Amino acid sequence: MFYKFRAATAAALMACAAASAVIPSQAEAAGQPGWYFGVEGFGTHPESADASAAGVPGSNGVPGTTGTNCILSLGNLGNLGLLGLCILGPDVDPTAPVDAIPGIPAQSFSYDFKWGFGGGLTFGYAFEGGFRPELNINYSEADVDTIALTSGFGNADGTPADPSPRSYDGKVKTLRLMANAWYDINLGKLLPYVGGGVGAQQTDTSVPSLIDGKDTTFGFQLGGGIAYLLTDYLTLSLDYRYVDADQPEYRSALGQPLKTEYQSQNVGLSLRYALGTGGTDSDGDGVPDRLDKCPNTPAGVTVYSDGCPTDLDQDGVPDYLDKCPGTPAGAPVNADGCPADSDGDGVPDYLDQCPGTPPGTPVDTRGCPMDADGDGVPDYLDKCPGTVRGTKVDANGCDFRDSDGDGVPDALDKCPNSPPGEQVGPDGCPLDSDGDGIPDSRDDCPNTPAGLKVLPDGCAPVGDCRKPRPGEKVDERGCALDKRFVLRGVKFEFDSDRLTAPAKVILGDVAQTLAAYPQIRLDVEGHTDSLGSDSYNLGLSERRANSVIRYLDTQGVATARLKAVGYGESVPIDTNDTEAGRDNNRRVEFKVTGDQ
Numbered sequence: 001m002f003y004k005f006r007a008a009t010a011a012a013l014m015a016c017a018a019a020s021a022v023i024p025s026q027a028e029a030a031g032q033p034g035w036y037f038g039v040e041g042f043g044t045h046p047e048s049a050d051a052s053a054a055g056v057p058g059s060n061g062v063p064g065t066t067g068t069n070c071i072l073s074l075g076n077l078g079n080l081g082l083l084g085l086c087i088l089g090p091d092v093d094p095t096a097p098v099d100a101i102p103g104i105p106a107q108s109f110s111y112d113f114k115w116g117f118g119g120g121l122t123f124g125y126a127f128e129g130g131f132r133p134e135l136n137i138n139y140s141e142a143d144v145d146t147i148a149l150t151s152g153f154g155n156a157d158g159t160p161a162d163p164s165p166r167s168y169d170g171k172v173k174t175l176r177l178m179a180n181a182w183y184d185i186n187l188g189k190l191l192p193y194v195g196g197g198v199g200a201q202q203t204d205t206s207v208p209s210l211i212d213g214k215d216t217t218f219g220f221q222l223g224g225g226i227a228y229l230l231t232d233y234l235t236l237s238l239d240y241r242y243v244d245a246d247q248p249e250y251r252s253a254l255g256q257p258l259k260t261e262y263q264s265q266n267v268g269l270s271l272r273y274a275l276g277t278g279g280t281d282s283d284g285d286g287v288p289d290r291l292d293k294c295p296n297t298p299a300g301v302t303v304y305s306d307g308c309p310t311d312l313d314q315d316g317v318p319d320y321l322d323k324c325p326g327t328p329a330g331a332p333v334n335a336d337g338c339p340a341d342s343d344g345d346g347v348p349d350y351l352d353q354c355p356g357t358p359p360g361t362p363v364d365t366r367g368c369p370m371d372a373d374g375d376g377v378p379d380y381l382d383k384c385p386g387t388v389r390g391t392k393v394d395a396n397g398c399d400f401r402d403s404d405g406d407g408v409p410d411a412l413d414k415c416p417n418s419p420p421g422e423q424v425g426p427d428g429c430p431l432d433s434d435g436d437g438i439p440d441s442r443d444d445c446p447n448t449p450a451g452l453k454v455l456p457d458g459c460a461p462v463g464d465c466r467k468p469r470p471g472e473k474v475d476e477r478g479c480a481l482d483k484r485f486v487l488r489g490v491k492f493e494f495d496s497d498r499l500t501a502p503a504k505v506i507l508g509d510v511a512q513t514l515a516a517y518p519q520i521r522l523d524v525e526g527h528t529d530s531l532g533s534d535s536y537n538l539g540l541s542e543r544r545a546n547s548v549i550r551y552l553d554t555q556g557v558a559t560a561r562l563k564a565v566g567y568g569e570s571v572p573i574d575t576n577d578t579e580a581g582r583d584n585n586r587r588v589e590f591k592v593t594g595d596q
Contacts, residue, residue, distance in 0.1 A: 032274035033126050037272065038271055040121075042140070043268060044266045045114075050109075052259050053252055053257060109147060113142045117141070144207055173204040176200070181197065191227040198220045202215070205260065211250050211252060211260075214248075223240050244263050286303070293307055293308055294307045297309055324339065332350060342356070343359070345367055353366040354367050413427070436452070447465060448464050455590065456510065457487070461520055461592055468480040495540075507548065507551050523564075523591040524545045524563065528585065531582065539566070
């Protein structure tokens, strides 16, 4: 199990070292390169150790007894409750090696440890690339916790000994000298590192009545940690070490050869102080290359602590190249460090409120073209200089007033009171492409033949082409087949069939239009929005249709030509979710049904 752990630990540490090798070294590596020394303190926990020894002749402390071969003087370990732990066999040479005693198999026990402590000194050299060879000497000690018999033990009477672990006093001390090689991974203030070392360890194990000896063996360690740069010269590190000191050999209390083992896990803190002078300085600016962010500064140039040339006005042009030192913060500058003047008007961009002024244009202190009459049109574009201050002018600087907001100056507007949003022509009047008196914006028949009288929607009841509504059937010309026309503007008082005054004016015009078509018969259709019940809206629409017929009768239209039909809310032409849509749905329509 131990060797599996040791192999896994070594593999993991080697993987970390391989991964770190792909991280590029940074020029601004932290810490001072060169010689350093340090101190360390750590907690140590030796792993459970197995031990084995050969039996020896003796009486196990019983006078007159011969031929009994005792492995160790465990008979004196009263606190273990083990008495007379011996095996029977031939007499042997007590100085013989453990594996060389014929006929007597090795006798084994194991002991484990409590956490202990240690400390040491280090001396090494830190290269700029991260490699760090080091010599380390340290001392540690830990107490024995328990001892357990494992094999080869028996009582003098032939019965087996109790193998249960028992508490026992003892101590293991180590003095270790290692030659290490570490690799630092530069993360700025943090310096993770991995590596290992080889050397020698003197292991001194003392267990009264059992072991009392020391041995020096080959040892190695693997480890790593995370260092934090307190200053360029002082580094604090959290460290981990796995230590293996091969197999120390001792003599038991009875003089038998005894083999054991030593491995430990160490965790601690170390502090090291750099003796380096800062490393190479290729450009001679006083900042070592590892900290120099501008490694090719010309000789003699004053630099900051990062090795970059000073730039006191912070305009991005170093002082040794800056022809305009003291430029205000944030002002754009050219390659010489002088404020930029993109349009060449003599006012630098950071003060120029009118960038892009044409070359040669006189400007004021803000960089804006001169405007002597203050009409907002610069003098170089003003075709009407001297305009009275406050007069609204056009792009040429000439008087421009437009009372109805249709985009045509009042001086040219033949229709100065066009409704807001109305499309108008150059004369300021609403566009009427077919000349039927209905603006294009409200004309459902924009191509009415000349001379035909039209209804309020711009359509002639006979011989015209109405634009289809969504879903309506059309003829081969794309005109709506249904001869139904909206009487735009014919509205009623709220929740009533009483016509409004504007509606009566419109119906007067409608009567004149119908007089031009005496041969047609019409359905007068009433429509409502969706507010209210279906039955109420149906009745209201019928009453409104009859109200229109009654008024047309007063205007000379024969009522025999007209038939009232109410549709209520069943035939909307717009959404009922908005007020504008509901207003469109509250309408009166004419439908041509035939000739008289």
